[in-house]
Amino acid sequence: MPPKLPNEALFGRELERGRLTDLLDGVRDGGAAILVRGDAGIGKSALLLDAAATAAARGMRILRTAGAQAETDMPFAGLHQLLLPFTAEIQELPAPQRDALGAAFGLIEAGTPELFLVALGTLNLLSGAAARPPVLLLADDVHWLDRPSAEVLAFVARRLESAPILLVAALRDGSQSPLEGAGLPELVLDRLDDDAATALLDARSPALTPEARARVLREAAGHPLALVELPIAVETLRPEPGRLPLTSRLEQTFTARLSGLPSVTRTLLLVVAVNDSTALCEAMDAATLILGTDVTADDLAPAVAVRLVDLHETVVWFRHPLMRSAIQQEASRSRRHAAHAALAKVLAGHPDRSRWHRAASSNRPDEEMAAELETAARRARRRGDLLSGVEGLERAARLSVDPGHRRERLVRAAEWGAEAGRRDLVTRLVTEAEPWTLSLRQRARVVWIRESFEEDVRDDGASVRSLVDLAESVAREGELELAMKLLSSASLRCFWAHTDAESRDLVVAAAESLPVDEHDGWLLSILAFAAPIERGRVVIERLRRLAAERPDGWRAARLLGSSALMVGAFDLSEEFCALSLPRLRVQGRLSHLCRDLGAQAWSAARLADLGVAMSAAEEAARLAQEASLPLMHAMANASGAVVAALRGNPDRMEGLAAVAEQAALPIGARPVLATVQHARGLAALGEGRYGDAYDHLRRMYDPGDPAFHEALRCFSLAELADAAAHCGQGDAIAGIVAEMEEVARVTPSPALHADLRYTRAVLADEDAAEDLYTAALDADLRRLPFVRARVQLAYGEWLRRRRRTAESRTPLRTARETFDALGVIPWSERAWQELRASGEGGRRRTGDARDVLTAQELQIAQMAADGLTNREIGEKLYMSHRTVGSHLYRIFPKLEITSRSALAAALRGSD
Numbered sequence: 001m002p003p004k005l006p007n008e009a010l011f012g013r014e015l016e017r018g019r020l021t022d023l024l025d026g027v028r029d030g031g032a033a034i035l036v037r038g039d040a041g042i043g044k045s046a047l048l049l050d051a052a053a054t055a056a057a058r059g060m061r062i063l064r065t066a067g068a069q070a071e072t073d074m075p076f077a078g079l080h081q082l083l084l085p086f087t088a089e090i091q092e093l094p095a096p097q098r099d100a101l102g103a104a105f106g107l108i109e110a111g112t113p114e115l116f117l118v119a120l121g122t123l124n125l126l127s128g129a130a131a132r133p134p135v136l137l138l139a140d141d142v143h144w145l146d147r148p149s150a151e152v153l154a155f156v157a158r159r160l161e162s163a164p165i166l167l168v169a170a171l172r173d174g175s176q177s178p179l180e181g182a183g184l185p186e187l188v189l190d191r192l193d194d195d196a197a198t199a200l201l202d203a204r205s206p207a208l209t210p211e212a213r214a215r216v217l218r219e220a221a222g223h224p225l226a227l228v229e230l231p232i233a234v235e236t237l238r239p240e241p242g243r244l245p246l247t248s249r250l251e252q253t254f255t256a257r258l259s260g261l262p263s264v265t266r267t268l269l270l271v272v273a274v275n276d277s278t279a280l281c282e283a284m285d286a287a288t289l290i291l292g293t294d295v296t297a298d299d300l301a302p303a304v305a306v307r308l309v310d311l312h313e314t315v316v317w318f319r320h321p322l323m324r325s326a327i328q329q330e331a332s333r334s335r336r337h338a339a340h341a342a343l344a345k346v347l348a349g350h351p352d353r354s355r356w357h358r359a360a361s362s363n364r365p366d367e368e369m370a371a372e373l374e375t376a377a378r379r380a381r382r383r384g385d386l387l388s389g390v391e392g393l394e395r396a397a398r399l400s401v402d403p404g405h406r407r408e409r410l411v412r413a414a415e416w417g418a419e420a421g422r423r424d425l426v427t428r429l430v431t432e433a434e435p436w437t438l439s440l441r442q443r444a445r446v447v448w449i450r451e452s453f454e455e456d457v458r459d460d461g462a463s464v465r466s467l468v469d470l471a472e473s474v475a476r477e478g479e480l481e482l483a484m485k486l487l488s489s490a491s492l493r494c495f496w497a498h499t500d501a502e503s504r505d506l507v508v509a510a511a512e513s514l515p516v517d518e519h520d521g522w523l524l525s526i527l528a529f530a531a532p533i534e535r536g537r538v539v540i541e542r543l544r545r546l547a548a549e550r551p552d553g554w555r556a557a558r559l560l561g562s563s564a565l566m567v568g569a570f571d572l573s574e575e576f577c578a579l580s581l582p583r584l585r586v587q588g589r590l591s592h593l594c595r596d597l598g599a600q601a602w603s604a605a606r607l608a609d610l611g612v613a614m615s616a617a618e619e620a621a622r623l624a625q626e627a628s629l630p631l632m633h634a635m636a637n638a639s640g641a642v643v644a645a646l647r648g649n650p651d652r653m654e655g656l657a658a659v660a661e662q663a664a665l666p667i668g669a670r671p672v673l674a675t676v677q678h679a680r681g682l683a684a685l686g687e688g689r690y691g692d693a694y695d696h697l698r699r700m701y702d703p704g705d706p707a708f709h710e711a712l713r714c715f716s717l718a719e720l721a722d723a724a725a726h727c728g729q730g731d732a733i734a735g736i737v738a739e740m741e742e743v744a745r746v747t748p749s750p751a752l753h754a755d756l757r758y759t760r761a762v763l764a765d766e767d768a769a770e771d772l773y774t775a776a777l778d779a780d781l782r783r784l785p786f787v788r789a790r791v792q793l794a795y796g797e798w799l800r801r802r803r804r805t806a807e808s809r810t811p812l813r814t815a816r817e818t819f820d821a822l823g824v825i826p827w828s829e830r831a832w833q834e835l836r837a838s839g840e841g842g843r844r845r846t847g848d849a850r851d852v853l854t855a856q857e858l859q860i861a862q863m864a865a866d867g868l869t870n871r872e873i874g875e876k877l878y879m880s881h882r883t884v885g886s887h888l889y890r891i892f893p894k895l896e897i898t899s900r901s902a903l904a905a906a907l908r909g910s911d
Helices: 014-029 044-057 077-090 095-104 115-129 147-157 178-182 194-204 210-220 224-236 246-258 263-274 280-291 297-305 321-330 333-346 351-360 367-382 386-399 403-419 423-433 440-452 461-476 480-496 501-513 521-530 536-549 557-566 570-587 590-606 610-626 630-647 650-667 670-686 690-701 717-726 731-744 750-762 766-778 785-801 805-822 825-837 855-865 870-877 881-895 900-910
Strands: 032-038 061-066 135-140 165-172 186-188 309-312 315-318
Touching: 014 032, 014 044, 014 165, 014 186, 032 044, 032 178, 044 061, 044 135, 044 165, 061 077, 061 115, 077 095, 077 115, 077 135, 077 147, 095 115, 115 135, 115 147, 115 870, 135 147, 147 165, 147 178, 165 178, 194 210, 194 224, 210 224, 246 321, 263 280, 263 297, 263 315, 263 321, 263 333, 280 297, 280 315, 280 333, 297 309, 333 351, 351 367, 351 386, 367 386, 367 403, 386 403, 386 423, 403 423, 403 440, 423 440, 440 461, 440 480, 461 480, 461 501, 480 501, 480 521, 480 670, 501 521, 521 536, 521 557, 536 557, 536 570, 557 570, 557 590, 570 590, 570 750, 570 870, 590 610, 590 630, 610 630, 610 855, 630 650, 630 670, 630 825, 650 670, 670 690, 670 717, 670 825, 690 717, 690 731, 717 731, 717 750, 717 785, 731 750, 750 766, 750 785, 766 785, 785 805, 785 825, 805 825, 855 870, 855 881, 855 900, 870 881, 881 900
Parallel strands: 032 165, 032 186, 061 135, 135 165
Antiparallel strands: 309 315
16 A cells, blocks of 8 residues: 555645546546656645545545556566456456466466457456446556556556546656557646645644745745655755756755664665565565664664655555665665675575575676576566566676677567567667677677667668678578568568669579578568569469468468568458458457558558458557557558548548658658558549649659659559549650559569559540450459449440440449449449439439448447457457447447347448
């Protein structure tokens, strides 16, 4: 239980208290979350305690957790504190969530727990608890929460809209936490104004002399904790203190307070400060070892009296975290080492903890200890404790006698830090490892680690060539997997930037020279991203063979969906993504899931499979934001803009396109910029602004334009030809068409060849056009209904303008029916207008589910129509079953239905 703070800490906080009270009053109508920010000691904890008292008076259930500096590197420690009352309920969760939580809390022997399965289990536990009284979640000092716990809380915070839960989290200014990126509203606590500061000081220390009172007010500068604490040490303040940060002044205050304490108390406080637990018995036993005399809880009484610590039964904690750091800073290195050594002996029954303290008790090299730390670090990693594993390896490196062992431990720690997504750790560890003489394999791993965090994708052929050289070197030493990883990084650089042909050829040659299976997923991905045109035929042929075989346990499915996309086999891309996504959802592999959703969204948008594209683009953008994948977030938004253009929603299109473009321009992400121009071109075509459409789409074919992309330009030729034909620019794109004809001789890309057949017809002269339209319609377009309908529309328009009105009606009618079914509204309207001009009335398109449901609502409705339960839907989409139920509650009236059984019929028009 956290210490009870004085009521004076709430002086001047009426507005902030009122805002929290309003949130508490409204929680029964829907959940909310808020982040309370402010300096150390500004009153955040007091405000949380006040909210708890208000909630208790309303009969709410209160759950608490608080970060502790000693537990920052103990994964799920904060979450365990929060969910401790739910031990029995955890067993009732679906097996993947139950096992993930069990592994996280050390309740079962299992592999690394997937963070998002842990998060989903937490959400379901809390939602179930809130089904009775509403719940208040209090998370104090979240800057010291272990990262996995903080990420779980951020996940939960974004999904509270349908549950009667209020999350109030407190974060210190200048600190970082995953909750910062959750998009929560903030309640910022500023320093008190002069009147409130004076009132607090007078209430807390009425006996101060006028001089001391003025001095404290000046030094505290409206900071509540300083107003409470500084009077205690007012006599020790320097006459003219330097302009130090407030936290430093408070540390001086706490350190000065130690000077009058008995020696035994100071020793006991130091042990408490360096211990990784709040257990009072551990601190007393360790202090007894150091002093050689019995130490009891009574020896802490002087520290309690001056409000350095508080005791509660068997635990002890510092009243403010700065007190812990001040005590450690004040102690000499030898005294800190002695405290760690004593704790190591006391914790002999806890081998891993004892090992950490033994390592901290000396800076002398000790290979035996280093090996033990490495073993413990590996155990920590296996149970999902990546950060403790990193810390263990780093300590092992410090104690390593052998320089080779030291280098290897630092590099492996950096790899684990990259796996945990901690750029700060990786940078520090790699910087420390690089001055040493690294082996070739170690240097290659360091490069791979750095590439995993690369966000600047500007044109850089030198970087590509360097990666290829390194990959070839490690391959010669038998490190094929590492070589493929490095070549994959090189191929991705080729994709994201306009890399020169020579560099791309080097990547391809290196990949094809390696002794790997020709159907290897890494190999096909490298070829597709580095040379989608030159190796398009090879990639497509091998992908089609793999699609026909569909082997069980297809590990490469994730790579193949993106590979198929790059070579214009969009139907295969959708198929491969459909195979991989269910597995990734079950495994909770968020970053991989996000990437495959992005590939599915891009391909489905190009196929005008809008039901799939809408849901995939929205979910990919949401998950990319949660996983801090800026390039994928930008591409998902760009794909969403294409969907919005096809649906005839120009405002939404431009909003998504602007967000994507803003992220892509500074880093030169050409695929995003090309997709944005395609979306804008589609929107202009849908509105009949053919000149604008031509200008947007033409940029994709100009090598000097940031939106130029060697591969993606191959999939927008039909739209460019459509715009050019309608605005009199057909001759102006003759060179582009000729170039694409040459490309088509190299690759059998289905998308490119379909676009060329359409382009030849719409740009042909009078004598050749009809044969070309017939050829385009005779092609096998069974899996490309939008492409076929687009040809039928253009053919019908051509026939009507040549006064062959009766003949025009059949292709126009068929096109309109297809466009209606696909939900591509502008094209449906265009076909309907052409039919009217031909003299046929016909029914105008009516609305369907895609017109009234959001992308996420449509996704949930489709799953419910397929027979999935709310809990099963929640597991797939990483939300609680209560949130799913809330969505369905809103979906039914939008579709004018009253039951789940009517969903399939209501959605049928959206298929």
